[in-house]
Amino acid sequence: MNLLNPVLTIIGYVLVGIGAFCQVVAGIGMNRFPNFFVRLHAATICTIGGSFVPIIGCSLIALSIEELGVTRFFLAGAGFVTAVFLLILAPVGSHLLAKAAYFSKAAVLHPKAVDLLEEDVERGEIRE
Amino acid sequence: MTVEYLVYFIPFYIVGLVLYILRALKGPTLPDMVLAIDCMGYVLAALLVIFSLYLRSPLIIACAIVLTLWIYALDVYMSKYLEKKELGE
């Protein structure tokens, strides 16, 4: 286990660095995109690239610190649970929001190139 | 190697938090604001895990799990409000 510690720490820091970069990019994207539906791309980068990946990185760093003793497993375990919840729940939340915003016409579709869902709704293949 | 180098990464998360708050206050429509609050909550969850690792204290890390669950629940409430006529259906 002593040989594995520097490897785990370096991988953990690389993942936290990827997370920091993705957060800044997603923050700039949220402000400059023209439309609600295009901002969903920025939201995906924020939640998965900017929150899921750093939490996994923090759990790996926590596993490699031997001064803490048994408590490093508590830190790593809680971090993994948070990451699994984030991985499952964040895309579902964006999907439900996008579906509700489209069908209730709460979000404007202004710079629109093509709307394939509209054609399917008119043909009657999708209810409501 | 220690956890002290984590401090250099924290300002980037705070910059992202400020940019999401700007979008939450600026957003012209309702789904924009909910999406921005959603992203703000998940950034805060990542920050809470990083802080608890930096302060080397495993007792305060359970707050990140609870925050993730309830921000998702806020998403569900808002999309149910927009979509259906009756909230129980």
Add this chain to the structure above:
Amino acid sequence: MSDLYSLTPYVVLAVSALASTIAVYLAVTEKDLIKAVLYSAIQSTFYALIFYLLVVPDIVLVYIPVAVGLLPAILIIAVKKTEKYEDVGGVPRSTSIIVLLSVTVFTLIAGYLLVVSHAITFDVFPSPDARLLAKWFLATTLWWNRLFSSMSPEAVTAIVWDYRGLDTYFETSVMYLAIIGALAIARYLDIPRKEYREDVMGMSIIGKMSAKIIVPMIIIVAISIALHGHLTPGGGFQGGVTGAVTVSLLIFIFSVYFATRFFKINIAILLRIIGLAGIILSATIVAIIGFLIGQPAYIFQNQPKIIAQIGLPYEIGGNLISGTLLLFNTSEFLAVFMGFAILFLLLSIPEENVLEVIKGEVE
């Protein structure tokens, strides 16, 4: 440079407090009520950050479910049932500028007075004079001696349920009376019996599938937070409100006609009564045993004290249970979980049923 690093938490605290005040002001003056609910959710996340930086995880675990989750849920249901726009006159711009300026000036004057009077200083937070009281509390709570403390390493649970147990008793009775009030208003209402049709009711199939995956995991996390209340930050109330998210998810993602297969209102009331009876029993169990044996004992007593020599064991087989704290946490988890289940089931009754009943009563 190291000065800047040690000052950073306080800077973040100050900025979060200021931002939350601005969010509250926007929430109060906004005419569209759903946007006001979202501004109040922004304020709640800032407050969670403030409580987290002051290192009180128990309060963060209570504040996030109540202020970010349950409060917006109840307000959104209320707005959906009534009306979306407030129709009072708006605030003129000069009044809002005067209000914001006076709040800022008052905050700066109060801060200056606090610094001058040495209540807060910049090198240690709070100042050593205010820490004496906290040290006294902790010395009497964390003293590993059966005669003086409740034998639990978690100071907040030990103070809330043992040292100041009567305060928690009043708090629990306030919530009990609130649920009784809600049940009294809804005494002729019940969830209508409709058949659950899977393709029309509820949200999309992705939402339903993810709810099926995630609901058992949430219940396990909630039970873990409740049962470990005497060892880690958590406890009965925190575990109960974390479990309440499953009821609200079941009602909103599937429909309420599906959720009543698992949670009927009468069964929820019965389980809540069992939880509350558990709390009363745990509070008086040492007094009852003392009365039967013939020794003096207090109510809310946990460990044997000098003038009351009987008490509950503090460990079983090497595992720490801290006497009545484990019993309190389990009963409180059941009571709070079922209380919020009753609330969500009552609030999701369709509005036409409610209007029928109310019209019948008024006329």
